[in-house]
Amino acid sequence: xxxxxxxxxxxxxxxxxxxxxxxxRGFINDNVYHSAEYGEIHYSSxxxxxxxxxxxxxxxxxxxxxxxxYFQGVGANMVEDFGVEAIKYNSEMIVLSTQLxxxxxxxxxxxxxxxxxxxxxxxxxxxxxxxxxYSGGGETGSLVMGMRPELYTAFLLTSSQWDGDLEVLSKxxxxxxxxxxxx
Numbered sequence: 163x164x165x166x167x168x169x170x171x172x173x174x175x176x177x178x179x180x181x182x183x184x185x186x187r188g189f190i191n192d193n194v195y196h197s198a199e200y201g202e203i204h205y206s207s208x209x210x211x212x213x214x215x216x217x218x219x220x221x222x223x224x225x226x227x228x229x230x231x232y233f234q235g236v237g238a239n240m241v242e243d244f245g246v247e248a249i250k251y252n253s254e255m256i257v258l259s260t261q262l263x264x265x266x267x268x269x270x271x272x273x274x275x276x277x278x279x280x281x282x283x284x285x286x287x288x289x290x291x292x293x294x295x296y297s298g299g300g301e302t303g304s305l306v307m308g309m310r311p312e313l314y315t316a317f318l319l320t321s322s323q324w325d326g327d328l329e330v331l332s333k334x335x336x337x338x339x340x341x342x343x344x345x
Contacts, residue, residue: 176283178195178196178197178279178283179193179194179195179196180193180194180196181193182194182206182236184236184237186206186237186240187240187246188208188246188249189206189207189208189240189245189246189257189259190206190207190208191206191236191237191240192204192206192236192237192261193205193206193207195275195276195279197272197275197276197279199271199275200268200271200272200275201272203260203262203272203275203276204232204236204260204261204262205239205258205259205260205261205276206237206239206240206245206258206259206261207256207257207258207259208245208249208256208257208258209256210249210253210254210255210256212253212254213254213256215284215285216285217254217285218285218286218287218288218290219254219255219256219284219285219286219287219290220252220254220255220256220286220287220290220291220292221255221256221257221258221277221280221281221284221286221287221290221291221292222245222248222252222255222256222257222258222292222294223257223258223259223260223273223276223277223291223292223293223294224242224244224245224248224257224258224259224260224293224294224295224296224299225260225262225265225269225273225293225294225295225296225299225300225302225303226238226239226242226244226259226260226261226296226297226298226299227242227296227297227298227299227300228265228297228298229241229242230242230259230260230261230299231261231262231263231264231265231298232261232262232263233263234261236261238261239259239260239261240259242259242296244259244294244296244320245257245258245259248292248294252290255290256280256284256286258276258280260272260273260276260299262299262302264298264302265298265299265301265302266301266302266305267305269302270302270305270306270309271309273293273302273303273306274306274309274310274313277291277293277310277313277314278313281313289315290315291313291314291315292314292315292316292317292318293306293307293313293314293316293317293318294317294318294320295317295318295319295320296320297320300319300320303317303319304319307330308330309330311330
């Protein structure tokens with residue numbers, strides 16, 4: 163606690179979060195959630211200027227393609243427009259663009275951990291939690307949806323293939339799947 167809060171937040175940042183120092187396209191880059199179980203989870207974040215934690219906001223998490231993974235460099239995830247476009251759809255929505263490790267199970271667990279963390283530490287409307295995955299990030303998102311579909315209101319899969327457990331997803335009453343397969 164006691165760290166400087168991101169733009170739009172009036173409270174201090176939880177101790178498990180290190181806030182990045184650079185901005186790009188309206189997002190703060192290289193934030194890190196220090197997960198006890200999954201290590202450092204890197205992401206860029208956008209908090210609307212109106213967010214002060216007093217009322218629930220929607221949460222949109224985008225999982226980038228291969229070029230946006232963390233080893234590609236800080237901010238490489240921000241060349242994709244998905245997070246930037248998402249902020250135009252809901253003025254009361256926090257948007258996260260991840261920079262994970264791979265498009266496999268490691269990153270699926272990290273995406274779930276980051277989602278859980280935000281739901282439990284920020285004022286998030288649990289009926290408005292959205293996941294998006296592009297290309298390799300879509301593969302990761304499909305794994306996420308095969309593991310914890312109840313966390314998300316909807317999942318948009320873009321230019322990707324499905325690697326997750328469809329049976330788990332089909333039994334879920336909460337999750338909706340949208341696909342734009344152009345690959």
